Amino acid sequence: GNSVTQMEGPVTLSEEAFLTINCTYTATGYPSLFWYVQYPGEGLQLLLKATKADDKGSNKGFEATYRKETTSFHLEKGSVQVSDSAVYFCALSDRPSNSGYALNFGKGTSLLVTP
């Protein structure tokens, strides 16, 4: 079956530090890959996505590249801000049959950025 594994947190960084959150996946076929962010007390928001191998998703300074050879989709940001403090979820979605695009989520990585 499909699964997503991401690094456990919490991750604590100083402002302007470099961020990497590792994510690897197991899937049959050719999934689409996502990073979602959850700010305290809120629902999940789509941060970025990639739908095929070698695609790079990017948004708000965050980037992730779909690496089929290593089955990875690591999230990176060059300089984090206090406002980036949140929980980050890696997720995948198989090609649909008639089932819509149900997502398989990793367990989430909590990020705390200190001034």
Added chain:
Amino acid sequence: NAGVTQTPKFQVLKTGQSMTLQCAQDMNHNSMYWYRQDPGMGLRLIYYSASEGTTDKGEVPNGYNVSRLNKREFSLRLESAAPSQTSVYFCASSVQIPGQFFGPGTRLTVL
């Protein structure tokens, strides 16, 4: 557009009580989903509806039922609540392209 809305935001139940969580979307999406979020577990799919008139079980359907009332609304019912159903419940919707839009969640406590 309000996006995906959920009611209620918070709920406390006693074991054995029933309740229905409501979800509505105004984006004309075909597919809708219910997830639960538990600490250290990520989000797990309870039920989904690929299109109006269809529903299917996800990873953790036991103890729940759903109704796709129309294209906009997708409700989740707990017939006899148990403490193991204490969780945060999220509704989501999508069109037939990857990526889902999530509601703000319902925090449910079962005593």
